[in-house]
Amino acid sequence: MRRRLVQLFEQEADFEVMAVRDGAEALRVLNEFDPDVITLDINMPVMDGLTCLSHIMVQRPKPVVMVSSLTQAGAEATFEALHLGAVDFIHKPDGTISRDIARIERQLITTVRAAAGARIRRSRGLATRLPDRRNSRVTRAEPALPSLPRDKLGIVLIGVSTGGPGTLEEILPRLPAGFPWPVVVAQHMPSSFTGVFARRLAALCELTVSEIARPTEMEGGNIYIARGDADVLFSKTGSRLVALSAPSSNQYLWHPSVARMVESAMHVLPAERLVGVQLTGMGDDGAKAMADLRAHGGRTIAQDEATSVVFGMPGELIRLGGADSVLPASGISSQLKSWLISTTSQPMSRDVRNGSR
Secondary structure: HHHHHHHHHHOOOOOOOOOOOOOOHHHHHHHHHHOOOOOEEOOOOOOOHHHHHHHHHHHHOOEEEEEEEOOOHHHHHHHHHHOOOOOOEEEEEOOOOHHHHHHHOOOOOOOHHHHHHHOOOHHHHHHHOOHHHHOOOOOOOOOOOOOOOOOOOEEEEEEEEOOHHHHHHHHHHHHHOOOOOEEEEEEEEHHHHHHHHHHHHOOOOEEEEEEEOEEEEEEEEEEEEEEOOOOEEEEHHHHHHHHEEEEEEOOOOOOOOHHHHHHHHHHHHHHHEEEEOOOOOOOOOOHHHHHOOOOOOEEEEEEEEOOOOOOOHHHHHHHHHOOEEEOHHHHHHHHHHHHHHHHHOOOOOOOOOOOOO
């Protein structure tokens, strides 16, 4: 596998590659080679990937892309790596290496290129041990929001890719129990990872968190994670709003597709009962759909550049003029709570002076 990765990257004219056999050797050569990106297998002899990653993030922080197997154990270890500060992960082929790596080689190259320009997130574990006065106001406990009547139920639609797990772990636990609208998350991720991710978030959040693996009625007080390698669609029967996990469509490049999720929601609910949130990620998935949502009367938030690991997705929404608010990750939950409080008492309106709602 290591030899095949070297061959793949050396085919690109602008890559200079060094390969090492284990984590201990990686730490020894880190200073002399000074890489822009490190790809790191989780399972290695002498020193495993998670131990090596923790040393890298303390001694010489670099963008790290984990090479992970598509198993539950691989998913759990990958989320721990993202928690420690890894930028992203790629799938380690489990079958015939030459055949399987050819199938994902473009994804490998694209992911590593994006990681080279990514911002390194500080480990959440470290963040919890160090005081951060800047976030002290937004992390204090707040009272639960009142529920909306069923005939006014809406949806918060979140699109996210590279850097998403850590960003979502910063935003979603700050939503209080009783949050009146369901929250649906389309995080680009394989199907073997999304169930594990939902369970991880459930342990952190006051809201109930589940994966959309079957037709699921949307209810306030819940966060729903779109199943990986599929797309989420919505249907409405009377007052019942249901989310469905549909086979991925070739018309969309990434899955779960943010664009398809937002487009489907706009078919079943008026735009003023939808809020779109575009978070960190490479590419532009969902940007045009969320800009259309705003143009039709919905609300949108784009994560700011300073807190995005990769600014592609939120940056494209901003470029299209489709963001009502541009906020750091730490301020997004507060904005959602503020907007949802206002919808219980008065219609949404645009402030023409500054473009906010």
